[in-house]
Amino acid sequence: MDWYEDDDLWTGFAEVMFPPRRAAEAERVVATSPLLKVAPGDRVLDLACGPATHLVPLARRGAVVTGVDLSEAMLARAREACERAEVQARLVRADMREHVEPDTYDLVINMYTSFGYFTDPGENLAVLRNACISLAPGGRLLVDVMGKEVFAGWVGRPQAVDVDGGTVFMRDTVLDDWTRVRSDWTWVRGNEVRRTSLHSTLYSAAELQALFEEAGFTGVECFGDFDLSPYDNHARRLIVRGTRA
The missing domain is CATH 3.40.50.150 (Vaccinia Virus protein VP39)
Known part of the structure; x- marks a missing residue:
């Protein structure tokens, strides 16, 4: 999947x-x-x-x-x-x-x-x-x-976003000679930790x-x-x- x-x-x-x-x-x-x-x-x-x-x-x-x-x-x-x-x-x-x-x-x-x-x-x-x-x-x-040009201006700086009862930590990694990016998200809420990764061109x-x-x-x-x-x-x-x- x-x-x-x-x-x-x-x-x-x-x-x-x-x-x-x-x-x-x-x-x-x-x-x-x-x-x-x-x-x-x-x-x-x-x-x-x-x-x-x-x-x-x-x-x-x-x-x-x-x-x-x-x-x-x-x-x-x-x-x-x-x-x-x-x-x-x-x-x-x-x-x-x-x-x-x-x-x-x-x-x-x-x-x-x-x-x-x-x-x-x-x-x-x-x-x-x-x-x-x-x-x-x-x-x-x-x-x-x-856009790639806009993204290049801030990529590499991890982000933390507060959500209801927790925080989502985000980190981007550029892949394949600047043709793709992977965004790793980790949601921490109390003792619960949830992770996912998104990929795009x-x-x-x-x-x-x-x-x-x-x-x-x-x-x-x-x-x-x-x-x-x-x-x-x-x-x-x-x-x-x-x-x-």
Whole structure:
């Protein structure tokens, strides 16, 4: 079983991955970012949607939303979040390497470094190709990751995150000549110790832009935040947008 297939990870470390501030941030960027601007009736697909962090605010703005995730535990949380918010969402359990709905969406999003999970570079490319096929002509794909250049600025410094009743210690290790990273998490709560490791591919802006173009996207642009700021030495994230011709 690959790490991302383990529902115990997504449920056991949910407080770390999806804290309340993340939902508040999603509300803010959906309300303010030109990259996430939708009109009522726009069809939006969130690949690796998790607990509907972005689906809920997008649905509130009138979008017709679909969330795809491999984790049934995350989809259950997404259903609960949509019910609490009294919004409608179509939720699908599927592998993003295989999920394709030709000519269906106006916007596809993949947020919070949910891209690059797969060791085989061809499988990550397949995710982008599937997204391109699933977009209607003129539709856009938005991928939000921790770019290699941003990551290099702070990697190597262990982090400690306080959670309810305990602390999660995080340490990152760069692998394979700066092409991949392993993140080791240790949760200490009283006498309980829980450990997990996450793996993902590291992309520079140039590498991810080239991958978008190989997948069939045109007009590919890179940004350093959701306010359209440039991807430079002040960037917080790497956000790449491409358009299906």
